[in-house]
Amino acid sequence: MTLPELYMALLVGGAVLLASIAAARAAHRIGLPSLLLFLAVGVIVGEDVIGVRFDDAEQAQALANAALAIILVEGGLTTRWSSVRPVVAPAGVLATLGVGISVAVTAAGVHWLLGLEWHLALLLGAIVSSTDAAATFAVLRSLPLPRKLTGLVEAESGFNDAPTIILVTVFTTATADLPHPGHIVASVVYQLVVGGLMGLAVGRIGVAALRRIALPATGLYPLATVGFGIIAFAAAGVVDASGIIAAYLAGVVLGNAKLPHRAATRSFAEGAGWLAQIGLFVTLGLLVDPSELPSAALPAAVAGLILLLAARPVSVFLCLLPFRMSWREQVFISWAGLRGAVPIVLATYPVVAGVDGAGNLLGIVFVLVVLFTLLQGPALPWVARWVGLSGAGVVRDAQVETAPLDVLDAELLTVSVPPGSRLHGVSVLELRLPSPTVVTLVVRDGTTLVPDGDTVLRTGDELLLITSRDMREAAERRLRAVGRRGRLARWLGEHGDAEAAETAGR
Template sequence: MTLPQLYLALLVGGAVLLASIAAARLAHRVGLPSLLLFLAVGVVVGEDGLGLDFDNAQLAQALGTTALAIILIEGGLTTSWSNIRRLLAPAGVLATAGVGVSVLVTATGAHLLLGMDWQLALLLGAIVSSTDAAAVFAVLRSVPLPSKVTGLVEAESGFNDAPTIILVLVFSGAAADPPDLAHIVGNVLYQLAVGAVLGLLIARVGVGALRRIALPATGLYPLAIVGFGIIAFAAAGAANASGIIASYLAGLVMGNCRLPHRAATRSFAEGLGWLAQITLFVMLGLLVTPTQLPSAIGAALAVGLILLLAARPISVLACLLPFRVPWREQAFISWAGLRGAVPIVLATFPVVAGVSGARDLLHIVFLLVVVFTLIQGPSLAPVARLLGVTRPDQARELQVEAAPLDVLGAELLNLTIPPGSRLHGVEICELRLPAPAAINLIIRDGTTLVPSPTTVLLEGDQLLIVATSATREATERRLRAVGRRGRLAYWHGEYGDPDPAPAPGNESGDAPNPPSRRRR
């Protein structure tokens, strides 16, 4: 490549990156997963658009798998262990047995309705049986859901990529007849067990090293943590185990240990995750030829309906029934099973393996992801309200972020008082935060003020609170309690639990009257 060609490639790459960032902003405003617009950018730049020809499925598979590893490392780093630890059992069953049930139901439907042979039907069932956390949470950020619902969907999405990848690899190398069930089960168990062990071991090594070694610059800590996640992914792959589960667990362990500069690490990981998503989806958009898609519309709609109305509900019901999950939450979890990056990447595996009809599968999967994300994505919030999983008049929960103050053993908490919060009108002295937590600064209407004990909090105020690590949880609980029930929260039996209980005498879900608006 000559120097002018390099400059041209960098110019095109930078323009595509900025266009994708703009698309992410647009997707957030209209309530759609950004993956759809990233795919659209790739299609527009591709051979039927601006003319960039990309048809290397093997390169797409390699880059896509690497991008998935980075996305899952970031997912593990930003996942709260306290939110998912009590949900590991149901999430694990959903991510393993649930995937198996979904594969069988989808494959049976594709075989009977579309006349696919069993190898292609099983391949298609395995490809589309993985849910995508990034797609789900892109449209759930503003929906006040119980933490057990979001935690279960998050944990399932982090764990179910590995079994589906294993099944796709098995079916891609199989003959026309279904492979031996014992071989499949043994392969899945080996890959999951060895991948999990390697991910946990490498994470513990990383935690021990970063706690004992003082690096010369803050920016090196995020690089080191992501580096350990990549090592876990590669080590598991070298052992013919699941690199996906290894990288996710490595990120989960390191993200929930007390490592230096956790806030910087999280910001870096989120940026790297966004870059991986943009690269992945734009590349997959380039890989697809739009003029070949119309012939796959009927099959994509049929398989999508089988998955949405039969395979996903049956798998959720079969897996969650023993855990006594309320039927409303089961129904929502079933509807929230969005598909995203993983199915399209997995669709490249049979193409690379030379499976007959694999290109048709790629087009079917691409259209299925696009069409059913458009259907499910915007409808998640209304479906949650319809099922009673959340209330339309419920004030948005406080979203608290933390930045460590390593020298003091404390953390800087940052929250914004949302509309409808009962924190409005409360004096700071009435909060009674646990000592030594204190509100140090308020940002109001673009200006800052140092509060006094009698300063009244208002909607839209951004609060900066310093709390020790030992009192952070109690501080967040008190803020949540007052945000829900006002200054007399404890009198009403509200103690700021992550999942709010309905107010006594207010089981209908009606919001309490907000306090009068006043400024001081």
């Protein structure tokens, strides 16, 4: 690539990124899932509209898998283990047995109603059986729902990608006879168990390392944290285990540990997750040929209705029978099975493998995701209210988290009271610090105390102050003034200018 070509590629890439960010803002304001507008950006940039040509399904698959790894790491980092732990068992059943039931019901439906031969019917059923982690996290975390219910749906969406990918891979490679069910079960168990163990192991190694190693810059902690998640994904893939489950579980372990700069890490991971989603959906939008989509509308609608009204409810009902969940919760969980990027990515597997009819499957899956995201996503708050799960009796915990002060537009100041300073003997109230500056903590003789206005400062005290960024300089000047001339500094003409100290020193 020549230098002018590089500049042009960066120009197009930057423009697409900014257009996608604007699309995300627009989607939020009108209540649509962002993924739809990201896909639209990809279709518009493609060769049928603006003219960027991209039809390499193998490259799209590779890029999509890398993006999915980042999305799953981010999902794990932002998942609260306290919410997921009580529902690991039902989520695991939904993500394994539920996927199998959903595949069977969907395949039977499209075979009988659309006339697809069994191989393609099973492929389509496997491709669309996975719920989307990114869409689920984005929608559910904005709704006032019981924590147990939210944790169950989130955990299922994080776990079920791996079994789905395994089934799609098996059906893609089985071009003649389908493998024995025992072989499929053994493959699923191996990939889940080994991938899960590797994710947990890498996550624990990351926690131990980040607690003991002092990095030279704050910004390196988020990079290292996400890096451990990516290592878990890649290491599991090397041994033919599930990188998806490894990345998610590594993120859960790292995200729930008491690590330095947790807030900065989560902010970075969220930004990386957004970038991965944008890249993923735009790439998939580029891959699809818009002229072929109208012919896929009817089969997509039929397959989607089978999935929404039969396959998903049946799998949820059968899998949750042992867990005594109410019909209201089952109805909501059935509707909350949102589809997103994963089915479109999985639809590229048979295309890359050269399976007959795979091109038609890609168009059907693309239209199905768009149609049913438009249907399910915006209707989810209404469904939650209809079944009586939204808001009623839901108590949300106060959000307690460490945060970098620059996010709050604030500054943290530390002040020492050295021998000879006129700060000695001055009360906190007499400091008369500019609003909104406040003394939050005093460290004295190795102990800490929370001061009030009557607390008198002493030589050797260490003070922690919080102030706004705009008032930092004024607060520093006032502290210098009182340190030089005492509580009456202003009346004595002392304003704490730094230049005055330099002049006095000479």
